[in-house]
Amino acid sequence: MKANSAAALPPGFRSTFLDGLTPRELKTALAAARQETISRHQILQQEGDRAIRLWLLVTGRAAVYRLADNGDKVFLRWGLPGNTFGLATILGFPDRYIVTIDAVQEGSLLAWDLAASQKLALRCPNLNKALNAVVANYLGGLINVLGTYAFQPAEQRLARVLVESAHQLGRNGHEGIELDLTNEQLAVAARMTVFTATRKLRKWQGLGILTKHRGRIVLPSLSCLEGVSKGPRT
Amino acid sequence: MKANSAAALPPGFRSTFLDGLTPRELKTALAAARQETISRHQILQQEGDRAIRLWLLVTGRAAVYRLADNGDKVFLRWGLPGNTFGLATILGFPDRYIVTIDAVQEGSLLAWDLAASQKLALRCPNLNKALNAVVANYLGGLINVLGTYAFQPAEQRLARVLVESAHQLGRNGHEGIELDLTNEQLAVAARMTVFTATRKLRKWQGLGILTKHRGRIVLPSLSCLEGVSKGPRT
DNA sequence: CGCTGCCTTGAGTTACATCAAACGCGGTGG
C-alpha cells in the first residue's frame, strides 16, 4: 500500500465522476489526491465505518457487496476502473459507508481524505452535478439488476451475470470474450452455490456456448447466453 | 385528475426534496407547480416513458416497482407523502423513467413539467444538493432492502416488510399499529405468492403476534416481528 | 340477503441448497 501524490491517470481512462468536472476543477482535484496501490483481498472500505475517504478505482477490480444479518455477502456490483466510492464522504449523508468493498485483483486507487473532499466541494461548483450523475448511475444499475434478473431462476441469473460481466470486464481473445472469473466468484455474483454454478456452466460447455479453464471462461458469442437470460424456450 | 396551481401543503408536511431548498427557493418552486388529484390504480409514471415531469406525492400512497422481462412486477418501495419522483427530468440522465409507479390510494401530487423543472434548476443553486439527498436516500433504501432481507427466506422477508410498512404507513389504533394492506399487497412487496403470505400471517395470528381483518392488519407490538425478521431461534 | 372479491386450505411438484467425497489442473521443488 505505497502512496504518492503525483497522480497520473492511465491513457484512455474514463470516469463518470471526473468527467463531470471542468478541466480546471479536474486539475485541482488530481493535485489534492493521493494515489495508493492495492493488493488482492484488501478491504477498501467497510460498511458501518465512518465515511472519511472519497476514492476512485484507477486500475484493478473490486467487489461491492453488503453483509447480511446472517453474515453472508450479498454481491451488489463490480467496482471497475473509473468508478468512484465513498461518496458519503462528500454528501455528508449518511455519515457512514453503506457497503463493503474489497479488491479482487491488485491495482491502484486515487483517494481524497475528509478535509480534501470538503475543500474540493467548496472549490468545484460542478461537483454536486458530478455526484448526482454517479449516484444516479449506481441507482439505475441496482434497479436494473433487481428488476431484470435478481429474482429469476438460477440459470437465468447466472446467464445474466455472465453477460454483464463480459461487458464490464471481458477481454477480446481470438476464441471469443475471455473472463477471469472463478466458479465461486460467479456463484457469489449470481447468488447461488458453487455446485449449482458448476452444473450450469458444465451444461453450457456441453452445448458449446462457452469454454472453461481454471479461473477463466471464454465466450465465443454472447447471443446464446442473452437468450438464456430472457428465459428458456419462448 | 383536476388540476390547479395554488399549491398549499398539508400541515406537518415534510419532504427531503423541498427541505433541501431555501425558503425563498421553496416559494419559487411551489409557485411553479401544478397540483393534481389522483385516484386508485392510476399510473403516475411508466418506465420507459420520456422523463418530462418532476413530481412530489402530497397525500395518498403509491407503489414503486419495476417490470421484469417475464412481465411481473418487482416491488421496490412505497411512495409516501413527501417523496419525489421523476428525478430524471431534472438530472437529465437517464432521459426516461426507470421505474413504474401507480397509486394504491387516492391522493394528490404536485408536479413540474419539463420547462418548469429546468427553470427551477437555473433558479435554485441548492437544488442539486437537494437532489443528491433524495437520490442518496433512494439508493440507501434499496441497498438496505437488498442486503438485509431481499434474499432471506419467505417468512423473514414478510416479517421485515410488515415492520417497514408499519413504520412507513402505520396508524396508531388503540389495539396497536394498524396497517391498510391486503394479503396480496404484502405478497407482492415480500415477493411471494398470496398463498405463502396467507399461511405465514395466519400462523402469526395464531401466535397472537397480529390480528387480521379484511384488508387490514393490527400489530400490537413490533418486537416479535423484528425478532422473526432476524431469523428464527438463534 | 345474495354476490363479489378476498381469503384460506391441502395435495402435488419443482428448483435449488446441503453434504460428502473425489478428481484433475497447474504450479513447485526435487
Add this chain to the structure above:
DNA sequence: CCACCGCGTTTGATGTAACTCAAGGCAGCG
C-alpha cells in the same frame, strides 16, 4: 522431467422451502 500438493472443480444422493393448482369459505357491500 517427474512427483507432489493444494485449490478450484465436479458428481450424485438427499432434503426442503416455496410455488402451482383446485376448491371452498367468508366478510362486507349493495
